[in-house]
Amino acid sequence: MEACFHGGRRKQAMQRFANKVALVTGASTGIGLETIKRIREEGGTVFAAHRRGKIDIEGVASISLDVTDEGNWTRAISKVVSAAGRLDILINNAGVRESGSVEETSLEQWRRLIDTNLTSIFLGCRAAVPAIRQAGGGAIVNVGSITGIRGTENMVAYSASKSGITSMTSSLALDLASDNIRVNAVCPAAIRTRMVTNWLNSSQDTDAAEAAVLAKHPIGRIGRPDEVASVIAFLASDDSSFMTGMSIPVDGGRSIR
Structure with missing residues (x-):
C-alpha cells in the first residue's frame, strides 16, 4: 500500500478508523488534539472531551467532562453512545504536571495529581468498558509518562500517579482480554x-x-505532540491487534540512557 509523508505525518490511503467511534480526553491542546486529528483523518468518529472550550475541528463533537467526577463520566459515555450508537476506543489523555519533593508536596497536591492522572483513568475505564464490550471489543490507550517507568527527581506525586497508570494498564489488559478489549499505554518523555x-x-x-x-x-x-499521537493511533488501531498490556516509551531514547 502506498503511503506518503507530509509535514512529518504519515498519510495512509487506508482508513484505519472507518466505522470506529473514539472518545479522547484532555482534547483541547497538545497530544490530545493531535490524536483527535489523526483518528479523524483516518476515518474515525471522534468525541473530544475537555473541561471547557470547544474543539474547532470539522466533524468532531465536544463533550464537557471533569475526568475526576464519576457522574461526569457516566453522562459522557451515555452521550457518545446515544449520538453514535457505539464506543470502540477510549483515549485517556487528560493529566496535570506538578513538581515537588516529598517534603514540599502537600496532601492536597498529592490528591490532586492522583485524582487527575490516575483515578480519572479508573473512572473512565469503568464507565466505558460496558459500551466497548457491547460494540464487540475495542481498544483503550492510556497516556502515562516516562516517569511511570523511571522515577524523576522532585516529582514524587507526579511519578507515583504515572507509575500507577503503567501497572493499572497491565491489570486492565488481563481482565479485559476475554472481552476482546486491548489496553495499552504510551509513556512520553518531554513533548x-x-x-x-x-x-x-x-x-x-x-x-x-x-x-x-x-x-x-x-x-x-x-518531541512533538503528533509523534506521540502517531503511536496512540497505532495502539488504538487493528495494526496493534496482538498487543495488550504494554507501556510503550515515546521518549527520544531517554529510558535507555
Missing part, C-alpha cells in the same frame, strides 16, 4: 506541549532548563 512549555517558562533560566532536558534525550530534542 512540546503547553504543559512542558509552561514548566520551562517558569524556570529561573529557561535556556538552561531546556538544555538540561535536551541532554536527557539521546535524540537531542524535545
